[in-house]
Every structure is written in structure tokens, then in C-alpha cells.
Amino acid sequence: MFGLKTDWSLDVLPRYFSLEDYQGGMARWCPGCGDHGVLTAVQRICRDAQLLPEQTVCVSGIGCSSRFPHYMKTYGFHGLHGRALPVACGVKSRRPDLHIWVATGDGDCCSIGAGHWVHAIRYNMNMVVMLFDNNVYGLTKNQTSPTSQPGLKTNTHPRGAFLPPLNPSLTTLSIANVSFVAQTVDWNPPHVYATLKLAFEHPGLSFVRIFQRCPVFTPLVFEDAQSDPSLVMLLEDENGVTADAAGIKMYKNRVAHDPSDIDKAREIVSREDVLPIGLFFADPNRPRYEMMSSVGADTTIEEKLETFDKELDRFAI
Amino acid sequence: MENGQVTNGHDVEGSSEPKTIHNAIVEIVSDSGEGAQKAGQSFATIGAKSGNGVWTVEIIPAEIKPPARSRAGASGIRIRLGSEQITNMGDTADIVVAFNEQVLYGRIINDALREGTVVLLENKWASDPDEQIRDMYTTAVKDFRARGLIVHELAMHEACLEYTPKPQLGKNMFVLGMLCWIYQLNPDLALREIAAVFAKKSAAVIESNQKLFHGGVKFARENLTYCYTIPTMKTEQDLIVTNGNQAVGLGVMASGMEMVSMYPITPATSATHYLAGVYQKVGGFIHQAEDEIAAIGFAIGASYAGKTACTITSGPGLALKTEFIGLAVMSEVPLVIVDVQRGGPATGLPTKVEQGDLFAALYASPGDAPKVVMAAATIEECFHMIITARKLAEMFRTPVIVLTDANLATGQTAYPRPKATEEWMAPPIDQSPWPEGLAPYEWDKKTGLSRRPIPGQRGGEYVLTGLAHTKLSHVAYDPTVNQMSTEMRSRKIASLAQTLRPPTIHGDDEGDLLLVGWGSTIGSIEEAVDRARADGYKVSSLHLRFIAPMEPGLKKMFERFKRVMTIELNYSDPQGGFSGDPETARRAQLAQHLRAQTLHDVGYWSITPGQPLQPNQICQVIAKTLEEMGLAQRGAEVAHA
Numbered sequence: 001m002f003g004l005k006t007d008w009s010l011d012v013l014p015r016y017f018s019l020e021d022y023q024g025g026m027a028r029w030c031p032g033c034g035d036h037g038v039l040t041a042v043q044r045i046c047r048d049a050q051l052l053p054e055q056t057v058c059v060s061g062i063g064c065s066s067r068f069p070h071y072m073k074t075y076g077f078h079g080l081h082g083r084a085l086p087v088a089c090g091v092k093s094r095r096p097d098l099h100i101w102v103a104t105g106d107g108d109c110c111s112i113g114a115g116h117w118v119h120a121i122r123y124n125m126n127m128v129v130m131l132f133d134n135n136v137y138g139l140t141k142n143q144t145s146p147t148s149q150p151g152l153k154t155n156t157h158p159r160g161a162f163l164p165p166l167n168p169s170l171t172t173l174s175i176a177n178v179s180f181v182a183q184t185v186d187w188n189p190p191h192v193y194a195t196l197k198l199a200f201e202h203p204g205l206s207f208v209r210i211f212q213r214c215p216v217f218t219p220l221v222f223e224d225a226q227s228d229p230s231l232v233m234l235l236e237d238e239n240g241v242t243a244d245a246a247g248i249k250m251y252k253n254r255v256a257h258d259p260s261d262i263d264k265a266r267e268i269v270s271r272e273d274v275l276p277i278g279l280f281f282a283d284p285n286r287p288r289y290e291m292m293s294s295v296g297a298d299t300t301i302e303e304k305l306e307t308f309d310k311e312l313d314r315f316a317i
Numbered sequence: 318m319e320n321g322q323v324t325n326g327h328d329v330e331g332s333s334e335p336k337t338i339h340n341a342i343v344e345i346v347s348d349s350g351e352g353a354q355k356a357g358q359s360f361a362t363i364g365a366k367s368g369n370g371v372w373t374v375e376i377i378p379a380e381i382k383p384p385a386r387s388r389a390g391a392s393g394i395r396i397r398l399g400s401e402q403i404t405n406m407g408d409t410a411d412i413v414v415a416f417n418e419q420v421l422y423g424r425i426i427n428d429a430l431r432e433g434t435v436v437l438l439e440n441k442w443a444s445d446p447d448e449q450i451r452d453m454y455t456t457a458v459k460d461f462r463a464r465g466l467i468v469h470e471l472a473m474h475e476a477c478l479e480y481t482p483k484p485q486l487g488k489n490m491f492v493l494g495m496l497c498w499i500y501q502l503n504p505d506l507a508l509r510e511i512a513a514v515f516a517k518k519s520a521a522v523i524e525s526n527q528k529l530f531h532g533g534v535k536f537a538r539e540n541l542t543y544c545y546t547i548p549t550m551k552t553e554q555d556l557i558v559t560n561g562n563q564a565v566g567l568g569v570m571a572s573g574m575e576m577v578s579m580y581p582i583t584p585a586t587s588a589t590h591y592l593a594g595v596y597q598k599v600g601g602f603i604h605q606a607e608d609e610i611a612a613i614g615f616a617i618g619a620s621y622a623g624k625t626a627c628t629i630t631s632g633p634g635l636a637l638k639t640e641f642i643g644l645a646v647m648s649e650v651p652l653v654i655v656d657v658q659r660g661g662p663a664t665g666l667p668t669k670v671e672q673g674d675l676f677a678a679l680y681a682s683p684g685d686a687p688k689v690v691m692a693a694a695t696i697e698e699c700f701h702m703i704i705t706a707r708k709l710a711e712m713f714r715t716p717v718i719v720l721t722d723a724n725l726a727t728g729q730t731a732y733p734r735p736k737a738t739e740e741w742m743a744p745p746i747d748q749s750p751w752p753e754g755l756a757p758y759e760w761d762k763k764t765g766l767s768r769r770p771i772p773g774q775r776g777g778e779y780v781l782t783g784l785a786h787t788k789l790s791h792v793a794y795d796p797t798v799n800q801m802s803t804e805m806r807s808r809k810i811a812s813l814a815q816t817l818r819p820p821t822i823h824g825d826d827e828g829d830l831l832l833v834g835w836g837s838t839i840g841s842i843e844e845a846v847d848r849a850r851a852d853g854y855k856v857s858s859l860h861l862r863f864i865a866p867m868e869p870g871l872k873k874m875f876e877r878f879k880r881v882m883t884i885e886l887n888y889s890d891p892q893g894g895f896s897g898d899p900e901t902a903r904r905a906q907l908a909q910h911l912r913a914q915t916l917h918d919v920g921y922w923s924i925t926p927g928q929p930l931q932p933n934q935i936c937q938v939i940a941k942t943l944e945e946m947g948l949a950q951r952g953a954e955v956a957h958a
């Protein structure tokens with residue numbers, strides 16, 4: 001019933017939620033899976049923002065990462081492979097009061113769900129979209145994903161993936177009405193937390209690509225960047241991701257990047273020699289589809305009946 | 318007319334005194350964009366306002382601007398007026414107004430005309446500067462006469478020049494004037510109708526169209542030697558005239574659903590075109606999604622969040638929605654899916670009617686996916702079924718598919734003005750705290766029903782999943798849980814079945830032959846049955862509204878007839894199969910389903926012309942069948958009834 005605020009003052013709330021109030025049972029991802037850390041970060045953000053669990057909905061597609069809603073103690077929707085975004089947008093459309101988190105994999109979002117991804121960015125409805133990018137299909141056991149690096153040996157391409165990978169953040173930054181794009185890495189929990197928190201606070205669709213290791217099929221895909229922090233490029237700005245010291249002190253390669261500069265954002269996100277993390281782009285003033293789709297959601301039955309009857313006059317004979 | 322002794326389409330002596338008739342079938346055919354449909358719809362509305370029964374069928378080419386003067390490009394409308402309620406398009410046309418001779422061929426190919434049909438044909442092509450066109454015209458007119466059509470070549474275009482420099486744009490209202498004179502409809506009603514049709518245009522436009530109308534009346538009076546009156550019905554009831562898609566749109570509003578999520582597809586889209594103009598006034602929103610998968614996903618999202626939504630589509634779209642329909646079944650999300658059937662498979666016949674989606678509606682989702690499937694038989698039912706569908710979807714926590722078709726979608730008729738009540742409307746979202754200890758799928762073992770938590774309800778937090786799950790919505794792969802939850806989803810549908818009444822039989826409830834139909838064919842089937850019964854045959858018919866669950870008591874009803882057969886607008890192999898082995902024959906869809914459900918020997922007759930059935934076609938089927946059964950010496954007479 002009460003909680004301590006960070007300044008040690010007592011905050012008496014009618015309801016207070018602790019971390020456990022957002023924890024929906026033991027996560028059944030493999031030990032060492034990057035998804036665990038992201039889950040913890042989201043639960044912390046919910047706790048810090050004291051989100052009402054009943055006002056919070058986690059929506060996902062199908063894949064290992066899409067199990068996410070099951071491990072939250074909020075409302076959840078674990079739907080179809082590739083289709084998290086239409087469902088999430090539908091939930092939001094008439095219920096702008098709900099907080100929405102979307103969990104989607106690189107196959108889920110960038111392959112089977114690619115069409116919805118493009119359009120959801122354009123709809124720009126207020127929600128956080130977490131792309132769990134492990135460069136591979138995990139749940140179906142090691143098939144090539146659209147973000148697999150050439151040469152990655154998978155069950156569908158045993159001699160190595162052939163095509164150049166898709167860059168989801170660059171793609172997103174090229175879609176009309178994009179309003180927020182950030183990247184983070186699962187092995188840096190403070191940075192994950194800070195990035196998702198910023199995403200949560202952004203009004204509009206926040207797209208966060210999370211580089212995430214699959215301990216079984218792609219344990220080493222990010223090894224270079226993990227073992228040599230100089231290969232990670234940290235984006236800094238007063239409006240950008242501001243992780244605490246533990247999250248950034250190892251990164252010497254820092255660049256100032258103004259997140260209102262979309263051209264620069266595209267340039268940086270395209271770099272292949274380093275792995276850039278932080279906020280690439282944010283514009284809080286882009287049109288959000290729910291502003292249109294939720295109009296009239298408070299119409300009463302009496303009003304509906306009256307209007308309906310008037311409408312019949314048009315057809316009356 | 319040229320020789321003063323033409324027949325006039327209605328088999329009564331020509332005379333300038335109006336003759337009384339009870340039924341008239343009129344067509345207007347033109348190139349696309351010449352306004353034939355607008356004229357025909359106005360004619361029908363004026364007829365309905367005068368108190369006649371009306372039914373219209375649109376003749377729509379698949380292309381927006383098909384080549385001019387082409388058979389496939391025939392665009393237009395059929396209007397049937399009567400002294401009683403009209404329920405179908407009838408047989409062949411009595412009078413056709415044709416803007417050129419080639420589009421008339423489009424109607425001949427479709428068996429829409431007969432020997433004795435009067436054709437009021439634009440004659441300007443006879444003096445066209447292009448010799449080829451002149452030749453085509455004269456050859457065609459000769460051919461029409463050889464076919465027994467009564468062709469009146471009329472200078473309509475030229476007459477219009479008196480009222481407008483651009484007759485191709487105004488001729489339709491001129492034709493409306495002609496038809497209103499021929500059928501002696503009240504010109505004041507017509508003038509008001511014209512003002513309403515062009516209400517969004519300037520006063521000058523209205524006035525010029527009204528002048529054209531008067532011109533048409535005068536032209537007909539001076540040039541035609543016949544006119545008719547059709548007695549009107551006395552009714553105290555308030556009526557409305559809509560087409561089936563408008564009825565669907567009105568049904569959506571009267572059901573209280575606030576969201577229609579769709580992707581454009583003919584012939585479904587016009588329902589949303591209609592809604593788009595008014596939906597916001599009742600707080601509703603149309604989402605045009607990026608594809609049909611997203612459309613249903615979006616609708617399911619809205620439904621999950623407490624606002625039961627509707628998605629409207631046609632065959633190809635239904636195909637794309639199957640996986641999501643399965644999810645809605647599995648996770649018990651209420652949802653209304655309207656399938657305005659067109660010809661299939663694939664892109665098929667986009668603008669034409671077929672009843673080919675029954676199996677897709679029943680069985681398309683893989684796995685065991687029981688759901689409610691209803692079929693609207695009339696335009697009025699297109700309205701009421703949407704309201705019922707929303708209620709059933711919520712009460713039984715299930716997707717409900719409502720099947721209509723291109724014939725209902727674009728046909729217009731009059732029906733009693735509905736009086737919407739609060740009970741029709743979706744209640745406001747329940748945001749009260751969720752009862753402690755109640756599971757999100759607390760299945761009642763007897764009914765399979767359970768109460769559904771809605772986001773915002775404190776204590777109701779659960780994770781909906783398409784995976785097999787326990788009553789707590791926890792993923793579970795164990796065999797007993799899966800057996801039980803699958804059973805609960807089926808039990809729900811059985812619970813609904815228990816509330817259904819057996820269908821009523823049209824005609825006696827025993828006899829020689831029972832015709833069984835579903836969807837928009839009801840009017841033609843019943844009219845055929847009435848004619849056959851008037852000739853003394855023991856024929857009845859029965860029409861199904863609920864296909865899943867099945868309406869009860871069918872087998873007992875079937876057993877009281879010597880033979881039972883379905884009449885459908887879908888494909889079936891020749892009776893007996895191609896190989897001579899009836900077991901290999903592919904049957905009409907409802908027949909196949911009824912055979913499986915009832916173990917009764919249900920026969921079938923079905924065709925795929927892309928057009929509504931004419932009662933006469935069904936009369937012939939009745940005659941032939943009774944003949945086969947050795948029961949119809951007078952079969953031939955029935956065929957010509």
C-alpha cells in the first residue's frame with residue numbers, strides 16, 4: 001500500500017505495485033537467453049511508473065520472444081506468428097487508455113509480419129515495440145532469419161546464409177511517420193532499461209531493436225561487440241538514452257547525435273563497422289492514429305439510437 | 318410502333334389507355350458511366366414510394382471503364398416492379414432500354430431476354446460516321462428481330478439534344494422519364510427523387526435533370542403506344558428501401574458495434590462506403606487495414622479490448638482471414654465476420670453472385686474450429702442478422718460468420734423500417750473489478766460458456782493465447798486438458814443449437830419434393846414453388862438461416878417428402894459423377910453438408926452462371942425431377958409457367 005520514492009520520502013498510494021506484481025511466473029526461456037533481461041527491464045519500468053496491471057497489455061506474435069506476455073502479470077495477447085502489430089493497434093484503437101508493450105522476433109516482425117510492421121510504423125499508435133533480434137529463428141530451431149549475417153550456418157542454409165541482412169532500424173527510419181527508433185544490446189541491462197524507459201515515455205510508436213543472443217543457435221553473433229566495447233558506438237544527447245554509469249562506462253566510442261536529425265540517424269544506423277546503440281530518432285509531434293480511431297468511443301447508447309433513427313429517414317419511403 | 322402493331326412486352330393489347338398489369342421486369346443497359354444504374358435505382362425508389370413491390374439487380378462489369386459498345390462491358394440494372402412484395406429478380410425482361418446494340422448482346426448471352434421482350438434501342442448508331450459501327454448496328458437489329466425481340470429504334474439521343482448539349486450525361490434521366498410514363502408513375506415523386514439524387518450538386522444541375530425527365534415523359538407519350546399501371550399495396554407500415562450492403566451497414570450501427578475493420582474488395586466494400594459517410598455520427602470508426610489479415614487482427618484486438626468489432630470481406634479476403642478466425646475460436650474472442658460472396662475461387666467473378674463460400678466458412682480454419690455461420694436470405698435479413706451476430710458473438714464468446722452475396726449486396730428492396738432498441742446495442746465495456754477466483758475460461762461444463770475478462774478489469778489479468786490452454790489460459794499440452802477445452806468450445810455451439818427452432822416449410826410439410834435453399838435464392842425458390850403448387854404439384858421448400866450450428870429437426874422434415882434436393886448457386890458435378898459412379902461426384906455444398914449431418918439422401922441442383930436464379934429455371938428443375946420420379950405428366954407446362 002505504500003512505497004518509498006527515490007528521494008526516500010514516503011509516497012502513500014491507494015495501490016502500490018512492487019516488481020512481483022508484474023511477474024507472471026517463471027520465464028521458460030533457455031538459461032542465458034537475452035530475453036530474460038529485457039523482461040526484467042520492462043517489469044522495472046512498469047513498477048517505476050506504477051502502471052496499473054489491469055491497464056497494461058502485452059501483445060506478441062509467435063516465437064521464443066513472443067512468450068513474453070506469459071511472464072508478465074498484466075493483460076496479454078499471445079496471438080499469431082507475424083501478427084502482433086495489427087492486434088496491438090486494434091487494442092489501442094478504441095482503448096487509448098491502455099498501455100501497450102509489443103514483443104516481436106526478427107522473423108515475426110521482419111519476415112512474416114513485414115507488411116504490418118511498415119504500416120504500424122505509419123499508424124504511429126502510442127506503444128513500445130520491442131524487436132528481439134537474435135538473427136535467427138529460435139522457436140522453430142535454427143532457420144535463417146532476414147537479419148542473419150551472410151555465412152551464418154542454419155538448418156535451412158547449412159552452407160551459410162547467402163543474402164545480405166535486412167537492417168530493421170534503417171528500414172523503420174525510412175517509413176513515413178516514423179516517430180521513435182532506438183537500439184540497445186541485451187548484455188547491457190542498464191542500457192536496455194534506459195532505452196525502453198525512454199521508449200515508454202515517448203508519445204507514439206517507439207521501435208526498439210534489441211540485439212539479443214540466442215544461447216543455443218546464435219551465442220556468438222555479437223561476440224565481437226561484446227568482448228570489445230570499442231566496437232559499440234554509444235549515441236549521446238540530452239534528449240537521448242541516458243543510462244547510468246554502469247551502463248555506459250565501458251564505452252569509449254561515443255558520438256553526439258541529435259535525435260531530431262533523421263538523415264544523420266539513417267547514416268549512423270547504416271554503419272557496419274560498429275554497432276551503434278542509443279536513440280537515433282524521435283519526434284513526439286507526429287500524428288498518432290488513435291487520435292482519429294478513438295473519436296466517439298464515449299458515445300452513449302441513447303445518442304446512438306437517436307442518430308440511427310434519423311439516419312433511417314434517408315431510406316424512408 | 319413503326320408498323321403500329323407491335324407487342325409491348327406485357328402480352329396485352331397496345332393502347333394509350335393504361336392497362337393494368339401486376340408484374341413488370343425492366344432493364345436499362347448501357348456502356349459503363351452512362352448512368353443506367355442511377356436511373357434504375359431512382360425508378361425503383363419511385364416505384365417503392367408509390368407503393369409497388371420492388372427488387373433491383375445491378376449489372377456490373379468487372380472493369381471501371383470497359384471498352385465502349387462491348388458485350389462484356391454491359392452495365393446497367395434490372396428493376397422488377399409488382400403489385401405485391403417482390404422477392405427476386407424474376408425471369409426474363411419485359412422491356413429493355415439499350416443505349417447501344419452491343420450491350421444488349423451482353424444480356425442475350427445471360428438469358429435475360431425472351432421472344433417478345435421489347436427493346437427500346439438508341440438509334441443514333443444507324444447514322445454513325447463510322448461505317449463499321451453503322452454495319453454492326455444494322456446487322457444486330459436484324460439479328461435481334463430474328464431472335465424474336467421486338468425492337469423499337471428510338472432517337473433518344475437526338476431528343477435529349479433539345480435539353481442538354483451532352484446527351485451522354487443526361488440520357489439516363491430522360492430514360493427515367495420514359496419509364497415513368499410507360500408505368501404511369503407519379504411525376505411529382507420522380508421530380509423529388511431527382512432532387513434528392515442530385516442533392517449535393519447545384520440547383521442548375523437538378524433543374525437540367527428534371528427537364529430531361531420531362532423530356533423523356535413527353536417523348537414516350539408521343540412515340541409509344543402503350544402504358545401500364547401496376548396496382549399498389551396498401552400498407553400502414555413505414556418502409557425503407559436499401560440494398561443489402563447498406564442494410565449491413567445499418568445493422569452494424571444498430572448493433573452498437575463501433576469498429577469495422579476492412580480491406581477493400583468487391584462486392585463487400587460498398588458496405589463500408591456507405592458506413593464511412595455516417596459511422597462517425599454514432600461514434601464508429603472504419604479502419605482500412607493494409608490487408609485482410611491485418612483487418613481481422615485489428616478487429617480481434619478491438620474485440621479483445623472490449624469493443625466487439627466487425628470485419629467485412631469477400632471470398633479472397635475470407636481466405637486470408639482463416640488463421641485469425643482460428644485464433645478467435647481458440648481464444649474465444651467475439652467477432653463478426655461478414656462475407657459478401659462473389660464467384661470464386663481466386664479472383665473469380667468479382668462483381669457476380671455465387672454461393673461458393675459455404676465450405677470455406679464452415680471448415681477453412683485448420684484444426685477443430687467450431688463457430689457460428691449464418692446466411693442472410695433477404696436484404697432485410699442482412700440488417701437483422703448483423704445485430705443477432707453481434708449478440709451471439711458476445712454471448713457465446715465466438716466468431717460469427719454472416720454470409721451474404723453480390724445479389725443481396727447490390728439489390729434494392731423495401732422492408733419495414735426497423736425500430737432500434739437498447740437491447741440491440743452492445744453494452745458499454747464492463748470495467749468493474751473481476752470476481753476473485755474466477756478463471757478467464759471458467760467453462761460451465763454443461764454449456765461450455767464462460768465469462769470473459771476485459772482489459773481494465775482489475776483482477777482479471779490473463780494472457781490470451783492461441784496455444785492449447787487451461788481454464789486459467791495457461792499453456793498446456795497435456796492430453797486431457799486439450800480434449801476438455803476442445804469439447805468446451807464445441808459445447809458452446811451445441812448450446813446455441815438448443816435455442817434454435819426448426820425452420821418453417823414453405824408449402825405443405827409433406828409431399829413429393831422438398832427444395833432446400835440458403836441465402837439469396839429464397840425469393841426465386843419460393844416463387845417457383847408457388848407456381849408449381851398452383852399447377853397442382855406437391856412441392857415445398859425450406860430455407861436455412863443457420864448453417865452452423867445446424868437448425869434442428871431437418872431429418873424428420875426430409876422424411877416426409879419422397880425426394881429432397883438443394884437448389885444452390887455453386888458448382889456440382891453432373892448427377893452420377895463424371896465417371897458414372899455417384900460416390901465420386903462432387904456435390905453442391907449445402908447438399909454435401911446436409912447428407913453428412915442427416916444421413917438423408919439429399920440431392921442437388923446447382924449452377925454457377927454468376928447471376929441470380931430465375932424462378933423459371935427452378936420450375937424446370939421441379940418439372941424434370943418430378944418427371945424422373947414418374948410424378949409429372951404436366952412437367953412441360955410447369956416449365957413454361
Ligand SMILES: Cc1ncc(C[n+]2csc(CCOP(=O)(O)OP(=O)(O)O)c2C)c(N)n1
Binds near residue numbers: 064065106107134140
Ligand atoms: C503461420 C505460421 N508460420 C510458421 C510458424 C512457425 N514459427 C513459429 S515461430 C517462428 C519463427 C520464430 O523466429 P523469430 O520470430 O525470430 O522469434 P524467436 O523464436 O527467434 O524469438 C516460426 C517460423 C507459425 N507459428 N505460424
